[in-house]
Amino acid sequence: MWWSFLLLLGINSVTSEIKRNNYYLNIDNNNKLIDIKSNESFDHIDLSGLNIKAISRSVFDNFQNTKSIDLSNNSFAKLPEFIFTNLTKLETLKLSNNNFDKFENTFVGLDNLKTLDISHNPLLHLRRSYFFGLTKNTNIITEGNNFYTLSTDLFENPFLRDTIDSSEITNDDDINDAIKADERYNSYSEITSDESLDSSINPSLKIKVCKNIKNILTSVEELFNNESLPDNCVLGKINHNSKELDLENLKLHKFTKNWYKLGNYPFSQISFASNDITELTPELLNDLPSSIKTISLIYNKITKINNSTIENNHIKKILLGFNELHEIQENAFLNTKLIELFISDNKLDNLGFVKTLPSSIVSLNLGNNLFKNIPDNIFSNLGKLMFLPLYNNQLININEKAFEGLTSLLDLLLDNNKIEKIEPNAFSSLKSIKSINLHNNKIEILNDGLFKDLNPIDINLSRNKIKNITKYTFDGLSSSSLRDLYLNSNEIENIEAESFVKVPRRILDLGNNKIKKIIPGVFNLRYLKELHLENNLLTTIDGDSYIGLPKLRHLYLSSNKIGNIKKGSMKYLRSIFTISLASNPIGQFNNGDLYGLPKTKGHYLDIHGTSVKCIQGGLFDDA
Structure with a gap:
């Protein structure tokens, strides 16, 4: 048969000829347009609505004078590169309602194109060089697309050597900041490091833990190989890596004297977590050997710690979190040399015991209790204290001498309280402070110079009522x-000029406030890397709003009310890497709107949710 002969010749498709207007279209059975036949030239070629999936590279070579081509409402996913190169007089090109998700050298040669319609395609990202070949005279219709990003090199020549991707460059300032952040913990690590015996615990060691019928612990001692386990005893658990003796979940209530009989083994920690212990007694802690440095009593039922109960100079860390503590008497820890005391998540409402804590304390966790005030000079004896979590309490006012004497403090956590007022010199003693966290309080006014002469690395004032x-x-x-x-x-509405001069150096977060306008001169931040202004009430991007940010790399402006960008407003953002304009009512990008942004590989704008309907070809030009 004739068709078998064609297959032998390698011809596996059949074309059909369709007449449209005064020309004939040859379309094969794969819906590929092979050529257009006509003895005439046309101003307009209409190829819409034909379900065409592909097209030959040379289809338009004989139509150099054509001014308009309509390829809309087909099934194109891509077009051959340079397909329109000879159409130098083309003014209108319709590619709407197809399946395009990218363009590669599609528009080269279209110097006179005035309208490009790419609306209603599955384009998610406008990437590098997609629009190469288009000029500032081109209006690009984009309605009905759901763009996520727009690259700043969208119109750049893909054949030029790529510029260095600045996202891969590590900035010296970033390195120095990271070093400073890590250094603050170095001295703390040295102080709290375990100096217990280097020798390991025999991996074959077995331990019997014995208690009486009233759940009083009577002994913890070695179980020898030829010995059977008594009825009132259970096998103890050992964590060899941390040298911890695990006595958790045994329903222990009290302890007999001299219960610990493992003095020959270099255990450094004992965990009594999740038992039924209701009080600290001399029998529990005072007879432990010098190798024991850490005691965990978390998740018990301890309600009170009496004075002078604990007399042990070897224990360095006691964990008492998640108990039912409502009182710690003065002098309770006087006869210790503790370095860390963890008493968060209890019911304490009086800080009186703090003034008799040993001066050796480096970390004191008081978070998630019921403290309503901090008495003056209460911490004055703790000159070595580095970490002070006071989060999740009921503090209302911070007095001027609340933190007097804390000259070594690095981290102060006051988040999730009810703080309304901080007296002017409340932080003046914190000469070593690196982090102040005041997140989620009720602060309305920040006194001028509240942080004067301090050297913190970060300050968190989020979720307050500052106006x-x-x-x-x-x-x-x-x-x-x-x-x-x-x-x-x-609730910030107004920001004065010169409000942010020299500080901060990396991140400034002003997001989720009520800011309507950024006046010129607000920022003079030579080293700032990130500026957050999302979720505010900004309506436009003004020309001089971002002067003073020469090294800014990330600008977040999403979820505002920005409807337009004034020409030249981006010209000072020479180092920018990403700008988020997501969820703003921006309907069009005009010529010159993004002039000044670096047209470098990897730089982009987040425009998700903006409903951009038109992009002018010169939006990055000095129009």
Whole structure:
């Protein structure tokens, strides 16, 4: 048969000829347009609605004078590269309602194109060089697309050597900041390191844990190989890596004297977690050998610690979190040399016991209790204290001498309280402070110079009720130290000029406030890397709003009310890497709107949820 002969010749498709207007279309059985036959030239070629899936590279070679081509409502996923190169007089090109998700050298040669319609395609990202060949005279219709990103090199020549991707460059300032952040813990690690015996615990060691019928622990001792386990005893658990003796979940209530009989073995920790212990007694802790450094009593039922109960100079860390403590008497820990005391998640409401804590304390966790105030000078004896978590309490006011004497403090955690007022010099003693966390309080006013002469790495003031920022609010902060400043989720409406000068150096978060406008001169932050302004009330991007941010790399403006971008407003953002404009009512990008942004590989704008309907070809030009 004739068709078998064609197959032998390698011809496996059949074309059909369709007449449209005054030309004939040859379309094969794979819905590929092979050529267009006509003895005439046309201003307009209509190829819409034919379910065409592919097209030959040379289809338009004989139509150099054509001004309009309609390829809409087909099934194209891609077009051959340089397909329109000879159509130098083309003014309108319709590619809407197809399956395009990218373009590669599609528009080269279209110097006179005025309208490109790519609406209603599955384009998610406008990537590098997709629009190479288009000029500022081209209006690109994009309605009905759900774009996520728009690359700043969208119109760039793909054949030029790629510029260095600045996302891969590590900035010296970033390295230095990271070093500073790590250094603050070095001295703490040295102080709290376990100096117990280097010798390991015999891996074959077995331990019997014995208690009486009233769940009183009577002994913890070695179980020898030829010995059977008594009825009132259970096998003890050993964590050899941490040298911990695990006495958890045994329903222990009390202890007899001299219950610990493993003095020959270098255990450094004992965990009594999740038992039924209701009080600390001399029998529990005072007869332990010097190798024991850490005691965990978390998740018990301890309600009170009496004075002078604990007399042990060897124990360095006691964990008492998640009990039912409502009182710790003064002098309770006087006869110890503790370095760490963990008493969070209890029911304490009085800090009186703190003034008699040993001066050796380096870390004191008081979080998630019921403290309502901090008495003056209560911490004055703790000159070595580095970490002070006071989160999740009921603090209302911070007095001027609340933290007097804490000259070594590194981290102060005051988040999730009810703080309304902080007196002007409340932090003046914190000469070593690196982190202040005031997240989720009720602060309305920040006294001018509250942080003066401090050297913190980060300050968190998010989720408060702050309304105004003045040029004196952060006056006096060390310009070489403050890295991150969080003011998000407040009620900030106004920011004075010169409010942020030199600090912070890395992140400034002003997101989720009520800011309507950024006036010129607000920022003079030479080293800032990230600026968050998302979820505010900004309506436009003004030309001089972002002067003073020469090294800014990430600008977040999502979920505002930005409807337009004033020409030249981006020209000062020469180092920017990403800009988020997501979920703003931006309907069009005009020529010159994004002029000044670096057209470098990897740089992009997040435009998800903006409903952009038109992009002009010169949006990155000095139009």
